[in-house]
Amino acid sequence: MDWTIWVEWLIKSLFVIFALLTGFAYLTLYERRALAKIQVRIGPNRAGWQGLLQPVADAVKLIFKEELTPAKADKLVFFWAPIITMVPSIVIAAVIPFGPTTTLFGRTIVFSVANINVGVLFLMAVASIAVYGIVLAGWSSNNKYAMLGGLRSSAQMISYELSLGLGFVTAILLGNSMNLHDIVDAQKGVWFAVVQPVGALIFMIVTLAEVNRAPFDMPEAEQELTAGYHSEYSGMKFALFFMAEYQKMIAISMIAATLFFGGYREFWFLKDTFLSVDQNWWLGPIYLLLKVVVLLFFMIWIRATWPRIRYDRLMSFGWKVLLPLSLAVVFISAVGVLLAQELNPGYIWLVPVVSIVVGLFATAMIDQALRRKSYAIR
């Protein structure tokens, strides 16, 4: 092991951390501007050209705000909770590949901080650790609203983690590997979102719940819980929660892009042109960024469009709809992959057809179940 490998790691880590931190800053601006557009407002546009300096102003404001610690709070846990929330949101991005393997300055460079063979499991592990910060923040504040927020979030995140895991399984089955580089390479021809559209859709719904975004933002439902688990936090500690939430949004969009939308690979119609990542490696991060921006827009759009889902419905939706449906999706994908391997590669196209039929059937059943009952009209 020579010293250059350390330099390489340092550069890659700094790149990822820098991308997430600036990404967070500009995601807040992006969200506020996009929400404003959707709601026919103008949004922040005073600080700098088109409001581009607004994140800087916000950061300065948050740093100089007074930090309060409730007298009856558990000081130690209260201090650590924002940090425990913040760290996984950065660490999770370590296995995301952002470019093809290339030879640069006479050495082979893998474009991800850690190219590990159980990359997908790593994502799962870090995502499951992320609950702690929120739960502990809610508990240590010694405030009933914060506590309720913490409890809600732990129940919600654990429930939705199951479907998230099955979403990962779908991608593993289709990619025939747990290494994210291999999964991206397997999407050279067709994106997994095309092969398994229902799986991709479930995955995106579940990730919304995992990062506590609308319409699943029960842990911080303003009308019921003031601000949920971070009610008692102010100043930089609050800013850490804020950062963690937005970084999780970015990270989860990167994951969705990697697993189902071809990751850093070019769009399918650019496959053999000079715009392919095989020809120009530096296009990889740009394609990934493009996909992340589009996915983030969907998250913002959903927040602007849908009201918050009621808590009992959130749980029923997770356990009674998403979990069985994702099990069905995994089963369909497994059978499709097996048939394609054993008989004829063309059988893989049974997967989207059957899963769409199953998805439509499930939607019809939900619609039926949610119809107003006759006794409700009386």
Place this chain on the structure above:
Amino acid sequence: MSIDLILFLILAVVALATALGMLLSKHAVYSALFLVLNFATIAVFYLLLGAPFIAISQVTVYAGAIMVLFLFVIMLLGSEVLAPSKVLRGQRWAAFGLAVVLVAETVYLLVSRHAAVGVIARPDAFLNTMDSLREIGTALFTQYLLPFEVTSILLLVAMVGAIVLTKQEKGGQK
């Protein structure tokens, strides 16, 4: 001293300290958090032994799922601080006797088998690859199929039992 040995010693200290902290802390939430740290340390041990799959499963299953549920229950019941417990009569002496037996057994095994234990061979480099996962999967679903299925049925029974216990009778009182 190689880096692995130094790492091992540091981790061993951390693992022991967190285990003791878990036992000795009066506060249930702190106990749970110490246990999480302990699981994380053990996961790093697995990494040192060249078994990333088991390491990450350890974090996901124990630290990520089970301990979160523990914390959830502790917080929901509001039983963070232990009440001064009533000690069973003779419990301390029984515990002491059992501890002596355990130590004696460990010492006997260490003395009698120290030559046989030696340095455990490190797994091949290929275990660090996707192939080791295939091996695990194949072993689980061929050689160990029966235990695997029995475990899953056990878990299912436990789940059904929990649901039956908490389910309210229809039309019964709240």
